[in-house]
Amino acid sequence: MKTRIMSATAGVVLLIAALTACAAPEASPATPTPDRVTPSPVATPEPAASTAPEPPAEELTCESMISAGTVTALTDAGWTAQSKEFVVGGVELTEGLLCFWADYSVGSDHGQLYGWSPTTSEEAADAQAGLLAEGWKREDDAAGVYFTEDPQYSMGTDADGYGMTYLFGDGWVKFADTRQGLILVEWTG
Template identity: 45%
Template sequence: MPAPRLLGTAAVLALSVLALTACGGSPEAAPEPTTSSAPTTVAPEPTTSTTPEPTADAAPTCATLIADSLVADYEKLGVTSQEQPLFIGSQQIDGGILCMWANFDQPAGDAGQIYGWAKLSDAESDAAQQELLAEGWVREEADDGGVYITESENTALVTDEEGYGMTYLFVAGQVKVADTKQGLLLIEWPKA
C-alpha cells in the first residue's frame, strides 16, 4: 500500500475515533447532592373512619345515645356503661335501650347516670303513661307538644336543680328517659 494512502487511512481512523469520542462524550459526573434548609413536605395519606356514622334507621347504643364529648368525658373518669332493655312500668319496650353510666369498679353507693330511648306507637305510649300515672307519677305538658311523666318527689332518690327525679319525655313516635328531667337534654337520639 502506498504511503499517502496509509496516511489517509490513518487520518480517517483518527478522525473517526475523535468524532466518536466527541459524539459519545465523556460520562458526566453525577450532580452533587444539595442540601436545603427548607423541609420537604409530603402530603398525608387520606384517612377514613372505621366507625360509621349512625343513621336515623340504626339502633342506638349507649355510646351513640348521648354526645361523643360526654362519652369521652365519662371514659376519662373511668365511667362506663351497661346496656339493658327499656321497661316503662311493667312493660318492656321492644327495641328500647336503657343505659346506666357509672364507675362499676367503685362501691355500690357510687352515683350513676341513666339515659334511655325507644320508638313507641301511640297505643304503647298511652298504655305506658297510664301505668306510670296509676303508680303515682306526675304528668306535665312539654312546650313542644310532648308529655313529661316524672316520678313523685316523695319517692325520687335523685333530683335535679328543679326537683325532678326520673323523667320520661313522650313525643310523637318515641320516648326518652333520664334519671332527672335535666338529664333528658343530654340524649341526642335520633341523630339528625
C-alpha cells in the same frame, strides 16, 4: 482576533437561542385571550340510579344515644355503660335501650341513667297509663308529655326538683335520671 470575538459572540447568541427554544412553555393565562380558544365543557352523563341498598343508619347504643361530650366526660371519669331492658310503666319497649353509666370497678350505687325507644301510639298510651297508676306526675309541654317520679321518693333531683323523668314525643320516648338530664339524650332514631 476580531473574527474570534465575533465567532464567540455568535456562538453565545446561538446557545441562548437554543436554550430559549428548549425552555418550558409559558404558563397559560388565567383568562383566555382572543388568540386562544378554551374548549367548551363536555356534558357528562348522569350516573345510573344504584340498586345497591343504602348502608344502615347508626345503631342505637349507649354511646350513640347521648351526646359525644357526655360520653367523653363519663369515660374520662372511668365510667362504662351497661344496657338494661327498657320498661316504661310496665310496658317493655324491645326496640329501645336503657343504659346505666357508672364506675363498675367499685361498689357504688352512684351512676346515671339514659334511655330512648321508638313507640307506637298503643305502647305510649299503655306506658303513660302505667306511669300514672304508679304515682308518676304528668306535665304537658310544647316538647311533649313529661312523666316525673314523685320527688319524695326520688334518689336525686335536678336544680328544679325533678328526679327520674320520661319525655314522650311523636313516636318515641326518652328517659334520664333527672329532667334536666333529658337534654343529653340526643338520639332521634
